Each structure stands twice: as structure tokens, then as C-alpha cells.
Amino acid sequence: MELFLNFLASGLVIGSIYGLIAIGFAVIFKTTGVLNFAQGEVMMLVAYVSWSLATELDLPLVLLIPLVVVAAAAIGALLERIFIRPMLGEPVFAIIMVTIGLAVTLRSVIVLIWGADAAAFDVPLKGGLIEIGPVVLFTEQLFAIVLFLVVALAIFLFFRFTRIGTAMRATAQDETTALLMGVDVKRISMLAWAIAAVVSGLAGIAFAMMISRAPDMWFLGLRAFPATILGGLDAPLGSGLGGLLIGVIGDLSEGYIGQGLKEISGFVVIIVILMVRPYGLFGQRELERV
Amino acid sequence: MLTLTNVQILYDRAIEAVRDVSLQVGAGQIVALLGSNGAGKTTILKAISNVLYPEDGEVLHGEISLEGADLKRLPADEIVRRGIVHVPEGRRLFPLMTVEENLAMGGFLRDRGELSAGLDRVYGLFPRLKERRRYVAGYLSGGEQQMVAIGRALVAGPKLLMLDEPSLGLAPQIIDLIMETVVALNREQGMAILLVEQNAALALEVAHYGYIVENGRVVLDGPAERIARNEDVKEFYLGCSEGGERKNYREVKHYKRRKRWLS
Structure with a gap:
């Protein structure tokens, strides 16, 4: 039982990281219909920038987080403005290809600027081990879970209750009509990229604090992608939950069945679930009035 | 208040959907824009709202202005801000x-x-x-x-409400309710209304002025009562021939008589 709870906890930790990135995927897909294959790279870029901020400025976590949120939003908005906006009106497939190109470019640019070595992100958070009953976690790991919960709640409230969040949902459902209501659809797309960069960037920081900031972090994006598919591409919260599921299933299967299952167990689950619900666990089926 | 002058609209820079359309909506007026499927009515409304670009449509020539101010280059949200609101078809x-x-x-x-x-x-x-x-x-x-x-x-x-086929697919009772509301908005609040309809009889009943659009051109315009009395409108849009007799569709060859305004 103790073992199970510890597997569960470590699954939730890595699942929180996946979940945050998956929310990033879903926010962009939901509002613009584009799959951003550079989400993992955007996350890595934000993590690197925050690492530099943290080491140069030597800020405490409470100051670092708001600063990083602003920086990440700027990065997301800028990337949208430069790479996605000119593609407006082009086929979605072409835009997705641009994001793949963007992914490769960002990876190289990061190595160019920061070098290929990993570095510890050990500035802000130091608390050692925390015991919750039989479960033992590092402070950084607990931070990841708390971060996920806070961000998921914020995303829920934003889409549900704010005017701009409602406008984003409206744009997702019918872009032309949103235009007719006076919504500036271009700004909505920029906002979606900014939000996705913030959310996944926070995941990047949490991950970097747990392990290190390293130029292979983008790989987390690939791991989180199945989580989005599982939860539903157009469901940010569902995607987040999908991340938790993938994380927990991965750690449990590796712990109980065998080494190497972490990588594939998530995909097995997805294949099974998509057979039953092709639009994901929480995705919206086309609404049809009979 | 709203004026369109010689507006030409192309889709994909190749297909001419609207050619040389001029129309006016005065303050406090209900103006009906009539015509059959594909005549270009919806395209005109989309041009006014400036939401043609997602479909690769473009106003190539002509002016669209609201109370003298040019609307053609304004983004859709600015047009809403200026008081033109569009209720889309369907x-x-x-x-x-x-x-x-x-x-x-x-x-x-x-x-x-x-x-x-x-x-x-x-x-x-x-x-x-x-x-x-x-x-x-x-x-x-x-x-x-x-x-x-x-x-x-x-x-x-809105100061000007644009309605695109509000009667489409609705029960007659509901259509009456909608139309009563539209007339009330116009009478009580002086709201100008641009009404696009296929149901010409319905639209001419409430409108002050009417335009008939065919193949992207305005072929007839005038006060609503005069349009409703026009022989061709009666025959082709209101579905009754002279004397109000029902058409005998067995003699459909005669039905294909050319419209007078085309000759």
C-alpha cells in the first residue's frame, strides 16, 4: 500500500507536468484549431529564460513566478505574431507544419544561446523532504502538483466567467460570428498562444527545479501530447486531467510490471480509450439538434 | 445613414459576386434587400460588416460609408462599435x-x-x-x-440592425412575432433596419424601401408599395400573375418569359 501510494504520488507529480503542457496544447487548439507541435519547445524556452532570470537576479520564488508569467506571455504572443499571424487564412495543415519548423528552430536557438549542457535550477525553492503520511515528496515535487491545481482552477475560472474567456470559447465555436460580435479574432489567437506559453512554461520551471534545465526538455511536449488526445483536444481541463492519468498510469505500470513500460503504457491506454470515445474523454462531440 | 456606392465584390479575386451595387439606408428606415439564392444579398451584408476576408472575399471597388465616414477599411469590431450589427443567416x-x-x-x-x-x-x-x-x-x-x-x-x-433572412425555416407564428419585434424596434427606437429576405411579400409588408438584387446587381429599387405593385415582382417574387390567379404550371414554357427589366 505504501509502495502504491508512493508510485501514485510520483505519477501525480510528473502527471502535473504533462497536464500543464497538455492544457497549453488544448488552449491553442480549442481557440484556433491549430495543433502547436512546438509546445514542448516553448515550455523549454520559458524554462531557460526563467533560469537565467533566477540565477542572474537571484529572486525569491514569489517574485520570480509573476516575472516569469509576464515573460512567458510575451514570448507566446511574440511567437504567434511572427510565425502564426502571417499564416492566417492558410490551410490548418500548413500552420501545423510551421509549428513543427518552429519547434526545431527553438531547440537549436536554445542550444546556441545557453549551450548544450544541463544546469541545476536550484535557486528559488529549498525545503527538502516533505512527508504526507506514508508518502515522501521533495518540496519541488509538491510544488508541481500545487502549481497544476492552481493553474487548472485559474483556467477554469477564466474560460467560465471572464468576458475575454467567454469570447475565446465563442471564437472557437464560430469565428465569423465572433467577428460580428466585435471580437478581435486576431487578438484572441495571440492571447491563446500567450496563455499556452504561460501554462506550459510554468510546467517547464517546475520540471527544471525537480531535475535540471537541459536541452532535451522539449521531449516532455511529446509525452504530454497523448495526454491532450486522451483528455480531448478541445478541453483544456480535460487535457490537464489526461496528463495526470498518463503520469499515474506510467509510474504504476513501470513500478508494478516492469522497466520501460512508462513510455508505452500511456499510449496503450489512449488506443483503448479512443476506440470508445474518439473525441477524447472530455472532448466535445459535435452538437447536433435532432 | 448607410450608403453603398458602386460596390463590386470578388471572391478569390476571380468570381464576381456583386457588381456595381449602390444602396442607401436612411435614418429610421426599414430597407428590404430582396432576391433569390445566390443573388449576392448576404455578400453585401458581409461586406458592410467587413467579414468577407475569412472567405477570401474582397470589396474591389466602390464606397461603403456610415454618415459620411468610410467603413471599408475598418476592422469588424470597429464597425460594431460604430453601431452596425449584423444578425447572420441561419x-x-x-x-x-x-x-x-x-x-x-x-x-x-x-x-x-x-x-x-x-x-x-x-x-x-x-x-x-x-x-x-x-x-x-x-x-x-x-x-x-x-x-x-x-x-x-x-x-x-445597434443604430443599424442588419438581418439576414430572419424568417428562414421558421413557423409562420414565429415569423410574425419576429417581424412585429423588428417593426416595433424601428417605430419605437428609430432603429434603422436592413432586412435581407427571400420572402419578398413578408419583407415588402414591413419595409419602407426595397431593392431587388439579381446576379449581383440591383435591378429594381423604389418605395416598398411601388415595388410590391410592379408586375415582374408580382410574378417572380410574390408568386401571382395579373389578376391574382394561380399560375398554371402545366404551361411552364410560358412561365419562362423574360423579365422586363432584363430586356
């Missing part, structure tokens, strides 16, 4: 959002006070929507959806 609600969320989207550009006042006004106009405010819009009946679509536009506080 309602086009946000199907997954509730009735109230849909209505609130109409007030996207307005401040909180105007928004809640607007919602109250719409609920006063269509009490049925108040009962259904928490319903998901996609599951409403066609008539209720049309009420939401019009209500949503009213929350935006």
Missing part, C-alpha cells in the same frame, strides 16, 4: 454556450452596466428567453434561436 449561435452567454457576447464591446441593461431589455422583448437563459443554445428550437440571434445583436446597441 442564426449562427454559439451552440455550446448558454442563452445568456450568447446574449452577453453581443455586449462584448460594452461596459458592464450597458450589458446588464441590454440583457434586461432583451428579456423584456422575448420573455421566453428569460425562462431559457441557462439552456444550451444549440438545443433550442429554431424560433428561440432566432430570438437569441436578434437579442444578441440588440445587446450590442
Whole structure:
């Protein structure tokens, strides 16, 4: 039982990281219909920038987080403005290809600027081990879970209750009509990229604090992608939950069945679930009035 | 207040959907824009709202102005801000959002006070929507959806309301209700209305002035009563020939008589 709870906890930790990135995927897909294959790279870029901020400025976590949120939003908005906006009106497939190109470019640019070595992100958070009953976690790991919960709640409230969040949902459902209501659809797309960069960037920081900031972090994006598919591409919260599921299933299967299952167990689950619900666990089926 | 002068609209820079259309909507007027499928009526409305670009449409020539100010280069949100609000064909609600969320989207550009006042006004106009405010819009009946679509536009506080086929696919009773509302808005608040319709009889009943569009051109315009008396309009749009007799479709060859205005 103790073992199970510890597997569960470590699954939730890595699942929180996946979940945050998956929310990033879903926010962009939901509002613009584009799959951003550079989400993992955007996350890595934000993590690197925050690492530099943290080491140069030597800020405490409470100051670092708001600063990083602003920086990440700027990065997301800028990337949208430069790479996605000119593609407006082009086929979605072409835009997705641009994001793949963007992914490769960002990876190289990061190595160019920061070098290929990993570095510890050990500035802000130091608390050692925390015991919750039989479960033992590092402070950084607990931070990841708390971060996920806070961000998921914020995303829920934003889409549900704010005017701009409602406008984003409206744009997702019918872009032309949103235009007719006076919504500036271009700004909505920029906002979606900014939000996705913030959310996944926070995941990047949490991950970097747990392990290190390293130029292979983008790989987390690939791991989180199945989580989005599982939860539903157009469901940010569902995607987040999908991340938790993938994380927990991965750690449990590796712990109980065998080494190497972490990588594939998530995909097995997805294949099974998509057979039953092709639009994901929480995705919206086309609404049809009979 | 709204003036279109010699407007030409192309899709994909190749297909001419509207050619040389000029029309005017005066303050406090109901103007009907009539014509059959594919005549270019909806394209004209989209050009006014400046939402042609997602479909690769473009106003190539001509002027569109509101009270003298050029509208052609303004983004869609600025046009809404200036008081032109467009109710699209087929309602086009946000199907997954509730009735109230849909209505609130109409007030996207307005401040909180105007928004809640607007919602109250719409609920006063269509009490049925108040009962259904928490319903998901996609599951409403066609008539209720049309009420939401019009209500949503009213929350935006229009000076000029553009309605694209509000009667499409609705029961006669609902059509009457919608039309009564439109006339009331015009009479009581002096709201100008540009009404696009296929149902010419219905539109000419409420309109002050009418335009008939065919193949992207205005072929006839005039005060609504005069248009309704026009022989060709009677035959081709109102479905009755001279003397109001029913047409004998067995002699369909004769039915293909050329319209006078084309000769």
C-alpha cells in the first residue's frame, strides 16, 4: 500500500507536468484549431529564460513566478505574431507544419544561446523532504502538483466567467460570428498562444527545479501530447486531467510490471480509450439538434 | 445613414459576386434587400460588416460609408462599435454556450452596466428567453434561436440592425412575432433596419424601401408599395400573375418569359 501510494504520488507529480503542457496544447487548439507541435519547445524556452532570470537576479520564488508569467506571455504572443499571424487564412495543415519548423528552430536557438549542457535550477525553492503520511515528496515535487491545481482552477475560472474567456470559447465555436460580435479574432489567437506559453512554461520551471534545465526538455511536449488526445483536444481541463492519468498510469505500470513500460503504457491506454470515445474523454462531440 | 456606392465584390479575386451595387439606408428606415439564392444579398451584408476576408472575399471597388465616414477599411469590431450589427443567416449561435452567454457576447464591446441593461431589455422583448437563459443554445428550437440571434445583436446597441433572412425555416407564428419585434424596434427606437429576405411579400409588408438584387446587381429599387405593385415582382417574387390567379404550371414554357427589366 505504501509502495502504491508512493508510485501514485510520483505519477501525480510528473502527471502535473504533462497536464500543464497538455492544457497549453488544448488552449491553442480549442481557440484556433491549430495543433502547436512546438509546445514542448516553448515550455523549454520559458524554462531557460526563467533560469537565467533566477540565477542572474537571484529572486525569491514569489517574485520570480509573476516575472516569469509576464515573460512567458510575451514570448507566446511574440511567437504567434511572427510565425502564426502571417499564416492566417492558410490551410490548418500548413500552420501545423510551421509549428513543427518552429519547434526545431527553438531547440537549436536554445542550444546556441545557453549551450548544450544541463544546469541545476536550484535557486528559488529549498525545503527538502516533505512527508504526507506514508508518502515522501521533495518540496519541488509538491510544488508541481500545487502549481497544476492552481493553474487548472485559474483556467477554469477564466474560460467560465471572464468576458475575454467567454469570447475565446465563442471564437472557437464560430469565428465569423465572433467577428460580428466585435471580437478581435486576431487578438484572441495571440492571447491563446500567450496563455499556452504561460501554462506550459510554468510546467517547464517546475520540471527544471525537480531535475535540471537541459536541452532535451522539449521531449516532455511529446509525452504530454497523448495526454491532450486522451483528455480531448478541445478541453483544456480535460487535457490537464489526461496528463495526470498518463503520469499515474506510467509510474504504476513501470513500478508494478516492469522497466520501460512508462513510455508505452500511456499510449496503450489512449488506443483503448479512443476506440470508445474518439473525441477524447472530455472532448466535445459535435452538437447536433435532432 | 448607410450608403453603398458602386460596390463590386470578388471572391478569390476571380468570381464576381456583386457588381456595381449602390444602396442607401436612411435614418429610421426599414430597407428590404430582396432576391433569390445566390443573388449576392448576404455578400453585401458581409461586406458592410467587413467579414468577407475569412472567405477570401474582397470589396474591389466602390464606397461603403456610415454618415459620411468610410467603413471599408475598418476592422469588424470597429464597425460594431460604430453601431452596425449584423444578425447572420441561419442564426449562427454559439451552440455550446448558454442563452445568456450568447446574449452577453453581443455586449462584448460594452461596459458592464450597458450589458446588464441590454440583457434586461432583451428579456423584456422575448420573455421566453428569460425562462431559457441557462439552456444550451444549440438545443433550442429554431424560433428561440432566432430570438437569441436578434437579442444578441440588440445587446450590442445597434443604430443599424442588419438581418439576414430572419424568417428562414421558421413557423409562420414565429415569423410574425419576429417581424412585429423588428417593426416595433424601428417605430419605437428609430432603429434603422436592413432586412435581407427571400420572402419578398413578408419583407415588402414591413419595409419602407426595397431593392431587388439579381446576379449581383440591383435591378429594381423604389418605395416598398411601388415595388410590391410592379408586375415582374408580382410574378417572380410574390408568386401571382395579373389578376391574382394561380399560375398554371402545366404551361411552364410560358412561365419562362423574360423579365422586363432584363430586356
